Structures are given as C-alpha cells and as structure tokens.
Amino acid sequence: MHRMPRLFLFAAPLAAVPGRAVAAGMPQLNVHDPLLLGQVAWGAVIFAGFYMVLSRSALPRIERVLENRRTRIQNDLDIARRAKADADRASAELLSTRHEAAMHARANVQRIQDEARNAAEAYAAATNARLETEIANAENSIAASREHALSGLPEIATGTAQSLVERLIGTHDTQAVASAVERASA
Numbered sequence: 095m096h097r098m099p100r101l102f103l104f105a106a107p108l109a110a111v112p113g114r115a116v117a118a119g120m121p122q123l124n125v126h127d128p129l130l131l132g133q134v135a136w137g138a139v140i141f142a143g144f145y146m147v148l149s150r151s152a153l154p155r156i157e158r159v160l161e162n163r164r165t166r167i168q169n170d171l172d173i174a175r176r177a178k179a180d181a182d183r184a185s186a187e188l189l190s191t192r193h194e195a196a197m198h199a200r201a202n203v204q205r206i207q208d209e210a211r212n213a214a215e216a217y218a219a220a221t222n223a224r225l226e227t228e229i230a231n232a233e234n235s236i237a238a239s240r241e242h243a244l245s246g247l248p249e250i251a252t253g254t255a256q257s258l259v260e261r262l263i264g265t266h267d268t269q270a271v272a273s274a275v276e277r278a279s280a
Contacts, residue, residue: 251275 124130252268252275260266 248272248275248279251279 122130252272255271255275256266256268259271
C-alpha cells in the first residue's frame, strides 16, 4: 500500500509525454482519441484490480515466504557463527593443550637426561673410586712383591755367585762371595 505514491511518481512524467509524442509522430498516444482514453481507463481499472487482488492475497504470502526465508537464513548464519566460534575455541584449546603437552614432554626429556647424566656421573665416580682402590692395592702388592723380591735378591745372587765360583775355581769361600755381592748391590 505504501507502493501507491511510487506509482504516481512514476506515472506523472508519462502524463506529459502524449502531447509531445503526437507531435513527434506517435498517434497511439493521442490523448484526444476516444479509444485511447477508454483503453487507458480500462487499463487503469484492471491494473488497480490486479493490484488490489495481489496486495490482499499473493503479496502477503510472498512477504511471509520472504520473511521466513530471511529468518531461516539469519538462523542458519547464527548457527554457523556459533559453530565457528565453538570451532575456534576448540582449536585454541587444542593448540593450548598441544603446547602444554610439548612443554611437559620437553621437561620430562630434560629430567630424564639429567637423571641419566647424574647416574652416569655417579657410576663413573664409583668406578673411578673402585679403580683407584684397586690400583692402590695393586701398587701396594707390587711394592710388597718388589720388596720381597729385592730382599731375597742378595741371597739368590750370593747363592748363584758361590755356585759359579765353585765351578770355575773349585773353592768354596762364602764370606768373600757375600761381601762382593754386597759391594755390587750397593
């Protein structure tokens, strides 16, 4: 119904056209022709009738369909916006959880590396201490064996020298051989 003023705004310039149109050679727009006036009058009545019928029956249905469609589209857009917001929130939570898991994994790997390093250092220290003890014991044992061997060396040298002197010379002088071995070892 608010469309009627638009119609009149559209029809007003057309009312001025017939006089100029006849002058330009358009007899179908001759306003003085009685057939044209009848056609225009019946056209206006039919147009008004169609407009009234359509404005009362078809146009409200079309308006309802358009409004339902507009509402459905708006509802679908709202649902899509909510779904996008939920997806964005889930994505952010996933990224946050993934970042936290990566941080925990790095911390666990660092902790395990530190524990392994500490265990290796402790094992190396224990092994070093054990080896130092074994080396010290071996050195003491070697020193004792050397002392024992060196303490028996004059007797062995004296015995060997007496055997050689007795075979070579045929005499047996234990005192002279012992003093010679003692001078040689000093």
